[in-house]
Amino acid sequence: MGIRTLVAMLFVSLAVIAVLATQATYRLFLPGLLQGAVLTMEIAILGSLLAVIMGVLAALARMYGPAPLRWLATVYVEIFRGTSALVQLFWLFFVLPQFGVTLDAFLVAVLALGLNVGAYGSECVRGAIQSVARGQWEAGTALNMSRAQMLRRIILPQAFIAMIPPWGNLFIELLKSTALVSLITLSDLAFKAQQMNQNTFKTIPIFTLVLLMYLAMSLTVSIGMRLLEKRASLGLARGKAA
C-alpha cells in the first residue's frame, strides 16, 4: 500500500469518528474510550522502547557475545517466541507473585509485550546485520578498526534501514497486542469497551468506535515508519527507496 492510501485511510477513519461523535449515542462513550486509548498508547510506546532495546541486545549477544551470553539470548528468544503472549502476561501477573515478585499490572503489561516483541525483533536485527555486504566488514578490517567500532560506525547504520520495515510490522503487532492487557485488569481501550458494553449493552456504537480508534493508531504507526524509511534512505543508492 502506498503512503498516500494509508494517509487517506487515516483521514477517513478520523472523519468517521468525528461524524459519529456528533450523535448522542456515540458521543456518550467517547470520553471513556479516549481515556482507555491514552493508556493503550502509553503501553504501546513504552513496550516498543523495551522491545527495541531487548531486540538489539539479544541479537548482538547471539551474534557476537561470549558463549554463556549467547545461550541466554537464545533461550530468551525461544521462550518468548514459543509461547503465547497472553500466557506470558498471565505468567508474569499471576505466577511471579508466588515467587515473591509482585509487579503492578502496568509494569507487567509493558514487560510482557516488550519482551515478547523484542524476541521477534532480535531476529529482524540479526537478519538486517547479516544483510550488510561482507565487503564492509573486510574494509573495516583493512582500516584497522576494532569489531565494536566496525559495528557502531559501519554496519549498524547500514543495517538500520533494512530494519525499519519489519520493525514497523512489529510495532503494529505490539499495538494490537495491547488489547490483551485488558485481561489483566488494566483499563485500556479494550477493557473500557468491554466494561461499557456490559453496563449499557450498546454494543454496536462501542465496538465500532473501538475498531476505528485502533485502526487510526496503527495507520499512524504505518505512516510514521514509512516516513522514517524515506528519511533514512535519503542519499543512499538503494534500489527500492525514493
Place this chain on the structure above:
Amino acid sequence: MIWDWSFALEILPVLARAAVISIEATLLGFAIAASLGLVLAVIRIAVPWTGWTISVLVELIRSTPLLIQIFFLYFVFPKFGLVLDAFTAGVMAIGIHYAAYCSEVYRAGFDNIHRGQWEASIALNLSSWTTFRDIIIPQAIPPIVPALGNYLVALFKETPLLSAIAVLELMQTAKIIGSETFRYTEPITLVGLFFLAMSLVSAALIRALERLLNRRNTR
C-alpha cells in the same frame, strides 16, 4: 514448596482434554484462513477492479486487534440477528483475521510465477479457472508452504484469546483451575510449557518441510 508436583500431575489430564479443544480451534481456524485467503488472492487477480477493495479490507483486518474482532463477532453480530456460540465466533474471527495475512502470502506466491505461464495459458485458450487450477496454483503453492506454516504456528499461539469469550480451551481451563484452587503457578506454567513444546516441534517440522521443498526445487 512453590511448585507442587502432585498438583501438577492431578491437573494434567484436565489440561490435556482442553488442549484438544485448542488444537481443534487451531485446525478449523487455519482451514478457514488458508481457503478464504486463497479465495481472496485469486479474486484479486481474476477480477482486477476488486484489487483496491480487497487491499483496504486486508489492511482493515490486519490493523485492528484480534481480541476486538473476536468481541465484535461474538457481541455485535447477534444484534444483526446472527447468534454464534463462543467456539464458532472465536474460530471464525481467528480464521478471518489470518485469512487476511494468508491472502498476502498467496499473492506473493502468485507474483513469483513467471509471466510466460499466464501468456502460455492464454495462447492455449485455457479458461481462467483452468489456468488457476492446473497451471498457476500448483506452481505457486509449494514455495509458500513454509510461510503458511509460520502462520499456522502464529495462529495456534493466538488461541488463548478465545478464553476471553469463555471458550473452554487450554487457557480458560487453566484460569478456572487457578480460580478454584488459588494455585496459578502450576496450571499457567504447564500451559506455557505446552505451547513452547508445540511451537518448537512445529518450527522443526516447518524447517524440515522447507528443506524438502528446496531440495525438490533445485533438482
